[in-house]
Amino acid sequence: MIQRQSHSTIYVLDQQEALGFYRDILGFEVNTDMPMGDSGPRWLTVSPKGQPDLELILAELTPGPMFDAETAEGIRSLVEKGAFGVGVFETDDIQGDYERLSGQGVEFVSPPKEEFYGTEAIVKDNSGNWFSLTQRER
Amino acid sequence: MRHAYGRPVSLPDIAAHANLSPHHFLRVYKRAYGETPHEFLTRLRIERAKTLLARGSHNVTEACFEVGFSSLGSFSTLFAGRVGLSPSEYGRYARSTISVPSALRTLFVPSCYFTMLYGIPEERNFREAGSAGPAVSLGQTNDTRR
Numbered sequence: 001m002i003q004r005q006s007h008s009t010i011y012v013l014d015q016q017e018a019l020g021f022y023r024d025i026l027g028f029e030v031n032t033d034m035p036m037g038d039s040g041p042r043w044l045t046v047s048p049k050g051q052p053d054l055e056l057i058l059a060e061l062t063p064g065p066m067f068d069a070e071t072a073e074g075i076r077s078l079v080e081k082g083a084f085g086v087g088v089f090e091t092d093d094i095q096g097d098y099e100r101l102s103g104q105g106v107e108f109v110s111p112p113k114e115e116f117y118g119t120e121a122i123v124k125d126n127s128g129n130w131f132s133l134t135q136r137e138r
Numbered sequence: 139m140r141h142a143y144g145r146p147v148s149l150p151d152i153a154a155h156a157n158l159s160p161h162h163f164l165r166v167y168k169r170a171y172g173e174t175p176h177e178f179l180t181r182l183r184i185e186r187a188k189t190l191l192a193r194g195s196h197n198v199t200e201a202c203f204e205v206g207f208s209s210l211g212s213f214s215t216l217f218a219g220r221v222g223l224s225p226s227e228y229g230r231y232a233r234s235t236i237s238v239p240s241a242l243r244t245l246f247v248p249s250c251y252f253t254m255l256y257g258i259p260e261e262r263n264f265r266e267a268g269s270a271g272p273a274v275s276l277g278q279t280n281d282t283r284r
Binding site for chain 1: 210219223231245246247251252253254255256257269
């Protein structure tokens, strides 16, 4: 039986820039950064600090077996337009994160808002993917 | 093959196991699995070599012979073409990753998933180089080593 999820994919426009966002701005840790061949995308995964065994694959959108050039281009433009949500990240200090991240130029689709389960904001990464940043009520 | 990969494996031998002629076996096998027995064996050997190198239990030469290659040169070329790093670079890299203090972590790159995303590194290099990619010797070598 399947026991757990180990990897999840985030499609990004450029791996290096995505690394700048997830590692340097969000503070994720690089789990694996492995060149695969002389050029082209590498195997790059990051993990939230408190969850080193969940690897988020920062997958650069380039033509490959599943995407011809046209499809890759189409998905790139959809990512840029903000068509895709990539999930929820939980924080223990949403107000502090909000101030720090917006100070660094991170785009908030919606600022922190009180909900019955806690406080939630919607944030965009530097490719155009959006995600929920949530502080749950304890 | 999973058990005998460290030794020379010949096509006639494995075909005989299946009660088929070598030629017919090759065709049926390729249709069923999408790769030749030789490709499968090479993949298996490279994967095994990666484990040995990452673990640090074998140096490059030892790993090469342990997994059934008979030439260090062709092993290194093949390895670099498939993995993207030379065997010694890979070993160094893998061990540096493993020594991350937070956890006992082994290097894990799900290569089938990677290949779905980006294609096979060696073929990508080949395409991008336009001409001489790594000298990968699939099929052309010797039926004696399958």
